[in-house]
Amino acid sequence: MTGADLYIVLLAMIGGAIRVSTPFMFVALGECLTEKSGRINLGHEGNLVLGAMVAYAVSFMTGSPWLGVLAAGGAGLVLGAMHGWICALPRVNDIAVGIAFMSFGTGLAFFFGKSFIQPSAPGLEAIGLGDWTGNSAIAQALQVNPLFLVGIALAVFLSWALANTRWGLILRMTGDSAASARAMGVNIDLVRLLATAVGGLLAGIGGAFLSLYYPGSWNEGLSSGQGLMAVALVIFARWDPIRCVWAALLFGAAGALGPSLQSIGISQGYYFFNAAPYILTLFIMIASARSKSAASDAPGELSIVK
């Protein structure tokens, strides 16, 4: 591999990180918000796939991809709110409900999405942040979707809001010590319902990115487990929205490894490199399970921590 090749691979990976990371980022931020309230929603894979389908269908029918994004958020919101409501019932386990919602969301999407596999819907336009350089490789890598920027702004906002608003403090309190929250008259179930619903909305928007930008079409193999990986990512990011963005970029870069190696003609082990995000997930889970600081940053009410 020459220096030029390395440059191409790195640039392609940066471009890939920006492109591939966005759904990870949205699901991770949604999951982060949900887990900060003391609940785990494993159903985000369902939100992601249903969001992708709904966004594609709405964009196809109305011709407006942004309406599709809104509709995807709405679908995610409904799924999240249902999860939050069911988990508030006595003796209901959030992990089991999450797994049920994973199947429910994807099943729903496959059922209603059959007729949208063929037609082509208008997608989201990217902003060419690198066009001024005149270098086509850089311009290609810095094709940034507005949702990527929205995701980063959202992470900054969440991080600020968790420390500087009453809602943020109440959310963290509910997630860390339900007894204290109850003693202060906080309606725990309501806080968790809202957090799970908004978390679901974010995951739905993440799905819209999949079908409307990259890969940019609707089919049943679209997500291939990204919604689940994002849950691992939140643990890796130790429940911090800003770190969620970095972790999403890392996962995105890992996902771009296979295609970027292929672009310089290395196609051996293509499938192996494509599996990089999954391998990364595995190692991250092992590493973070052994990490001592992860345990102290975890919200105290999470069922996996208790």
Add this chain to the structure above:
Amino acid sequence: MNALSPTTLRAPSLQTEGMTKIFGPLVALDDVSIDIKAGSFHALLGENGAGKSTLVKCIMGFYHADKGKLRLDGAEVAVASPRDARAHGIGMVYQQFTLVPCLTAAENLVISRADAPAVIDWKREMPKLQAFMERMPFRVPLDRRVASLSAGEKQKLEILKLLYLEQRFLILDEPTSVLTPGEADEVLGLLGDMARRGDVTVLMISHKFREVKAFCDSFTVLRRGQLTGSGDAQIATVAEMSAMMIGDTPIRERSARSARHEDRTVLELNALYADDAEGRPAIHAVDLKVKAGEIVGIAGVSGNGQSALVEVLSGQRPLKDGRLFINGKPFEPTRKDFDRFKVFGLPEEPLKNAAVPRMSVAENIAFRSYDKPPISSLGWWLSPGPLRRKGEDLIDRYKVKTASPDSPIESLSGGNVQRAILARELSGEVDVLIVANPCFGLDFASVAEIRTQIMEQRNRGAAVLLVSEDLDEVLELSDRVAVMSGGSITYVAPIGETDRNTIGKHMAGH
């Protein structure tokens, strides 16, 4: 926010009149009238289940009294919920902390306010909080996460929170159980000063007569839901107060300490190290020897490594480094060695640590013997008959009150669970006994009985290691006292050569 400016807020007086609370067949509170004067430091005494917390929960609005009135400064008030209590300036410090561990002290204070702003401007709030701290008799670092504060600091912050919320009637539920004697005296002394200045009125639930005598000026005693006495805490004697608490329940005579005749080391802990769940050192270079016929009591404030030490000795926590010896032979905390060296234990919270709550009393009693004849044959066949007979026999001998040997052990009262465990652990021959907070949460009669049993084992020649957060228990039972602080044993002395003050200083880490 003008906390503690005496011109605007004064300590209120509080009375209950004929307070009654009935839970199904149980009269938890029977026509209780108490009178707490403004600016007094009032003790509420009583055994477990006497109705103290029911009374306090009625005052706080957690329970709705079936009958009775509550007066604040002479005027009748209706408290339907904890929120109402707060609006009337009545606040409570619970035994379990209500601070949020992941928030800082400052965040905990601000969010506890009913009028916490939607967006918190920390540049404005911090100076205000600092100014509030300046006026307080004790301080806590504002920018640290509560999870990293010591138990004493947390307790102080709980009290500061009530004052920050301008609550002038403070209810404290056994506030000193997590503090060193020094910290306890400091906190109670300062609260006493505030009460005398007329800033606050304090109602303290307590078990410790020493604190009641030292800091309180009036008291009320409850027994089985009824008021059995009240008066001036400085005039009434401890004997009078305890008589009101226990009533005429006969208490088993404590067994006397017999003179020691052996000087043989049985249990030896040699440079023990172990980590806590997060990988930080929990115990550190612990060396200790316990002789035959000796009780070594380990005192210390909760969370200084005592529970980790007991877990290491009972095989619940891996040892990182160090050796254990019994009679000079290496000992591994496994079932085989427990049997071989006759090591037995009474852990704290026996229902959690020494029993399977949903298994029957007889089965729980058989845990040490189910794999031996006569219960087991061929090493694997379990016979329910002998198991049940052994259970019945021990239930009888140790006076365990249970509906039947087949009832689940979780249906028993705390004292009876502890008795069932005693029956299992102490009915055979005991060489080493490891005991942790054996009397926590038990009534007077059970406490006396359990301490007697421990003393009898000592007199029979067992080496006893007693870990207790109750300094009085350590002082009563021990032949030698050790203090654990910061994960190490920092002090060891024969009981005759030490006193409460010296031990307290070492507990505080000095």
